[in-house]
Amino acid sequence: MLRLLSLAWVLIVSASALTTHSKPQPHDTTSSYFIPFVVQNVSAQAQFTSGVLDGPKVHPINSSVWDWWYFDAVTLDATSRASVVVTFFTTPQTAFPLLPPSDYVTVAYIWVSWPNGTLWSWVMDADGATVIVNEGGGGASGTWHGTGFSFTSTPELEYKIEIDSPGAGVVGSISFQPTSPPHYPCGPVAPGQTVLLSTHLGWENAIPDAVTVVDLRVRGERLAFTGSGYHDKNWSDQPFGTHVYSWYWGRGRLGPYSLVWWDIFTVAGTESLSAYIARDGNILTASCAPGSVLARPTGNTTYPPVLSGPNPTGYHVEFDLGEEGKLVLDVDVWANLVEENPEYGRFVGGMEGLVVDAKGVKGEKLTGTALFEQFKLRD
Numbered sequence: 001m002l003r004l005l006s007l008a009w010v011l012i013v014s015a016s017a018l019t020t021h022s023k024p025q026p027h028d029t030t031s032s033y034f035i036p037f038v039v040q041n042v043s044a045q046a047q048f049t050s051g052v053l054d055g056p057k058v059h060p061i062n063s064s065v066w067d068w069w070y071f072d073a074v075t076l077d078a079t080s081r082a083s084v085v086v087t088f089f090t091t092p093q094t095a096f097p098l099l100p101p102s103d104y105v106t107v108a109y110i111w112v113s114w115p116n117g118t119l120w121s122w123v124m125d126a127d128g129a130t131v132i133v134n135e136g137g138g139g140a141s142g143t144w145h146g147t148g149f150s151f152t153s154t155p156e157l158e159y160k161i162e163i164d165s166p167g168a169g170v171v172g173s174i175s176f177q178p179t180s181p182p183h184y185p186c187g188p189v190a191p192g193q194t195v196l197l198s199t200h201l202g203w204e205n206a207i208p209d210a211v212t213v214v215d216l217r218v219r220g221e222r223l224a225f226t227g228s229g230y231h232d233k234n235w236s237d238q239p240f241g242t243h244v245y246s247w248y249w250g251r252g253r254l255g256p257y258s259l260v261w262w263d264i265f266t267v268a269g270t271e272s273l274s275a276y277i278a279r280d281g282n283i284l285t286a287s288c289a290p291g292s293v294l295a296r297p298t299g300n301t302t303y304p305p306v307l308s309g310p311n312p313t314g315y316h317v318e319f320d321l322g323e324e325g326k327l328v329l330d331v332d333v334w335a336n337l338v339e340e341n342p343e344y345g346r347f348v349g350g351m352e353g354l355v356v357d358a359k360g361v362k363g364e365k366l367t368g369t370a371l372f373e374q375f376k377l378r379d
């Protein structure tokens with residue numbers, strides 16, 4: 001039975017779409033996927049051109065591929081260190097070594113930082129996962145069976161994570177009200193766009209920024225705040241680290257701007273970039289062109305960073321705004337949101353920056369909060 005289950009990849013066109021009498025609207029059609037928890041010993045296929053936003057992208061999950069849905073929320077209160085990250089993995093540890101050892105590929109992971117900076121995290125194996133995608137406009141709902149962790153979305157990409165997990169000792173919800181449009185690594189969401197961020201690395205960002213309400217009880221204590229939230233997914237048909245030498249990713253809200261940056265250094269010695277800026281609900285830039293963004297560490301560190309080197313104290317980031325000039329900012333690390341480890345850091349910090357227009361005239365000083373991370377995998 002287990003074996004049978006492990007081989008199943010079930011695609012069901014939802015009954016509601018079939019029984020409707022009026023002409024179905026695109027968003028009426030959903031597909032349901034079951035991802036077994038057992039690693040599959042066959043070749044996998046990954047999708048690297050735009051398809052349904054937020055659907056599963058790799059099938060089946062063998063020992064060297066990975067696919068996951070990532071969500072975070074961070075306070076905008078500069079005196080608090082509150083944040084929460086929830087990731088829904090369909091990823092074996094053999095493909096992503098930063099996961100704890102497990103025979104399960106379906107894993108739910110939560111990381112919490114309390115307002116006082118104290119960290120807490122929990123990871124749970126799921127008895128498989130069900131993901132239901134909206135074939136029309138995109139968006140997905142997912143249930144990681146047996147963990148009490150699930151997420152849902154509306155056609156407007158309003159996501160909600162619901163947790164009722166006696167195992168983790170967590171109950172409550174996190175809801176995301178998007179403030180800026182989704183995008184792919186090199187442009188807005190549109191048919192025929194690439195979703196390749198770097199070599200063999202797929203990425204799509206359903207929620208670059210959102211008004212996010214966190215209301216959780218974690219081991220009996222309440223973590224509640226309204227802040228800035230984010231959701232993306234990434235996937236690959238190769239183990240993480242095959243191509244990645246180091247990477248910087250970050251996102252945040254600076255004055256009226258919602259920002260996302262990627263600056264990846266590959267094993268081949270090339271740089272992959274992706275820049276996104278939205279203001280007042282409109283995309284100002286969504287690009288992977290050379291020079292679209294540059295992120296560099298500050299403090300006692302090198303670029304590219306090496307595994308044995310220290311973490312930076314911050315980053316200097318410059319976005320190209322085209323005719324509007326440049327957005328130049330400095331990020332200052334306030335706290336690490338994961339336990340110290342040489343390969344990976346996820347940080348909350350403050351941002352300070354300004355727009356420098358095409359004539360070099362500086363705009364007013366802007367401040368904000370960022371959530372950002374770095375991998376450094378080699379010496």
Ligand SMILES: *[C@@H]1O[C@H](CO)[C@@H](O)[C@H](O)[C@H]1NC(C)=O
Binds near residue numbers: 041
């Ligand atoms: C995976 O399949 C290959 C080819 O069928 C076989 O040689 C190998 O032993 C299998 N590995 C596992 C872990 O089952």
Ligand SMILES: *[C@@H]1O[C@H](CO)[C@@H](O)[C@H](O)[C@H]1NC(C)=O
Binds near residue numbers: 042062063064237
């Ligand atoms: C898993 O799939 C990938 C991508 O197709 C392939 O390169 C790899 O060899 C597969 N691994 C196994 C164990 O079949």
Ligand SMILES: *[C@@H]1O[C@H](CO)[C@@H](O)[C@H](O)[C@H]1NC(C)=O
Binds near residue numbers: 114116118221
């Ligand atoms: C930080 O806050 C958490 C949650 O309220 C609490 O459990 C923990 O004891 C606090 N830690 C310190 C060092 O005060």
Ligand SMILES: *[C@@H]1O[C@H](CO)[C@@H](O)[C@H](O)[C@H]1NC(C)=O
Binds near residue numbers: 070232235249
């Ligand atoms: C995927 O992206 C999220 C942030 O967007 C990040 O936290 C995560 O580490 C990324 N991982 C990989 C392997 O792409």
Ligand SMILES: *[C@@H]1O[C@H](CO)[C@@H](O)[C@H](O)[C@H]1NC(C)=O
Binds near residue numbers: 300309310
């Ligand atoms: C800078 O980092 C190097 C290790 O990369 C370390 O040996 C050195 O002591 C550091 N210097 C300072 C001033 O922290």
